[in-house]
Amino acid sequence: MIIERADVIVTSPNRNFVTLRLQTDEGHVGLGDATLNGRELAVVSYLKDHVVPLLIGKDAHRIEDTWQFLYRSSYWRRGPVTMAAIAAVDMALWDIKGKAANMPVYQLLGGASRSGLMAYGHASGIDNPQLFDSIREHLELGYRSVRVQTGVPGLKAIYGIAAQSTLDGGEERYDHEPARRGAQPTEEDWDTRAYLRHLPTVFEAVRNEFGPELPLLHDGHHRMTPIQAAKLGKSLEPYDLFWLEDCTPAENQEALRLVRQHTTTPLAIGEIFNTVWDFQALIKEQLIDYVRAASTHFGGISPLKKVMDYAAQYQIKSGCHGPTDISPVGFAAQLHVGLAIHNFGIQEYMQHGSRTNEVFQQSMTFENGLLHPGDNPGLGVELNVDEAGKYPYEQAYLPFNRLADGTVHDW
Ligand code: CS2
Numbered sequence: 001m002i003i004e005r006a007d008v009i010v011t012s013p014n015r016n017f018v019t020l021r022l023q024t025d026e027g028h029v030g031l032g033d034a035t036l037n038g039r040e041l042a043v044v045s046y047l048k049d050h051v052v053p054l055l056i057g058k059d060a061h062r063i064e065d066t067w068q069f070l071y072r073s074s075y076w077r078r079g080p081v082t083m084a085a086i087a088a089v090d091m092a093l094w095d096i097k098g099k100a101a102n103m104p105v106y107q108l109l110g111g112a113s114r115s116g117l118m119a120y121g122h123a124s125g126i127d128n129p130q131l132f133d134s135i136r137e138h139l140e141l142g143y144r145s146v147r148v149q150t151g152v153p154g155l156k157a158i159y160g161i162a163a164q165s166t167l168d169g170g171e172e173r174y175d176h177e178p179a180r181r182g183a184q185p186t187e188e189d190w191d192t193r194a195y196l197r198h199l200p201t202v203f204e205a206v207r208n209e210f211g212p213e214l215p216l217l218h219d220g221h222h223r224m225t226p227i228q229a230a231k232l233g234k235s236l237e238p239y240d241l242f243w244l245e246d247c248t249p250a251e252n253q254e255a256l257r258l259v260r261q262h263t264t265t266p267l268a269i270g271e272i273f274n275t276v277w278d279f280q281a282l283i284k285e286q287l288i289d290y291v292r293a294a295s296t297h298f299g300g301i302s303p304l305k306k307v308m309d310y311a312a313q314y315q316i317k318s319g320c321h322g323p324t325d326i327s328p329v330g331f332a333a334q335l336h337v338g339l340a341i342h343n344f345g346i347q348e349y350m351q352h353g354s355r356t357n358e359v360f361q362q363s364m365t366f367e368n369g370l371l372h373p374g375d376n377p378g379l380g381v382e383l384n385v386d387e388a389g390k391y392p393y394e395q396a397y398l399p400f401n402r403l404a405d406g407t408v409h410d411w
């Protein structure tokens with residue numbers, strides 16, 4: 001079964017998405033997500049100018065061989081652009097193989113290990129009353145776990161607070177999309193000491209309001225030093241978090257040794273990691289409890305399954321990244337992996353906007369707090385090319401942070 005055609009489709013219904021569409025001589029179509037938030041066009045060029053010419057005429061059944069070929073023959077390995085491009089090819093080939101076998105991809109990965117995947121949603125508020133309303137909203141939507149992000153007194157705009165910007169027509173909300181359309185990134189402010197003082201009081205209030213059982217997650221979004229993260233993890237212990245995510249910048253893996261020394265709050269990391277090697281020390285030394293890798297930024301389904309199988313040996317679970325900058329294709333890919341692996345932990349689920357759901361028709365379901373990819377052959381997502389054509393690419397950037405003295409800080 002030969003790859004006859006490869007198209008790189010860029011569309012911007014609610015936000016920019018990059019999709020690879022492969023077609024074989026037997027008429028099977030496979031989709032792969034290559035969306036890299038705020039740097040989308042770099043991956044478009046990597047695919048169009050360097051990868052697509054190598055795919056035409058290749059045997060679509062040889063997924064592992066094609067992955068290794070694209071990874072090793074590039075010489076310049078790893079990194080978000082390369083791995084997003086390889087991810088799109090890998091996902092599209094698994095989609096094709098599922099269609100050729102007339103099976104959903106999770107069946108090819110070993111079949112279902114559970115009836116559905118626990119999902120968490122993004123609850124947030126500038127203050128506690130707004131946060132409580134957002135948590136109730138998510139419980140009404142059917143979520144059984146929520147991530148809690150809160151404003152910090154004295155700071156104008158910080159990561160993850162939905163209500164702080166409704167741009168136009170009520171469609172483009174912050175929690176739908178952190179990247180802002182425009183020619184320049186927006187600047188936000190940050191103060192770690194103010195955040196460390198405030199956050200425990202918020203979790204105390206949430207536990208008082210919603211009780212001890214509701215799984216609560218929080219994203220530190222790469223902003224603390226190791227000792228600040230240790231202090232936060234310790235101060236949050238009374239509130240029994242499901243996890244504290246990205247507590248320190250991910251490059252410095254040593255940092256987690258110090259955090260681990262001081263707190264038993266479970267740690268999740270890895271949404272910006274691109275290969276299993278980024279996790280090697282963290283998994284081997286039990287420095288994390290959840291692997292946050294995402295199919296789109298990690299090279300696809302093949303390596304995602306491998307890192308989860310590696311983590312399983314250390315009783316570390318999956319916690320795949322699932323924001324709106326992972327397209328419905330990339331999201332479906334990780335639902336198939338999540339359904340098949342034994343060590344599934346939880347799946348992030350930020351819901352896409354209505355225009356996006358018209359462009360990408362999905363067979364996935366969300367019922368009683370559980371996600372399921374559906375049983376359509378392949379990944380279960382179809383791309384409406386005409387609908388996609390209505391929304392051309394629009395420049396957009398993620399915000400960045402400056403401290404009070406003007407120093408650039410992790411966003
Ligand atoms: C975040 C993301 O969902 C998360 O855990 O860390 O929203 C992240 O900020 C975006 O994916 C960046 O593109």
Ligand code: MG
Nearest residue numbers: 219245246271
């Ligand atoms: Mg995160």
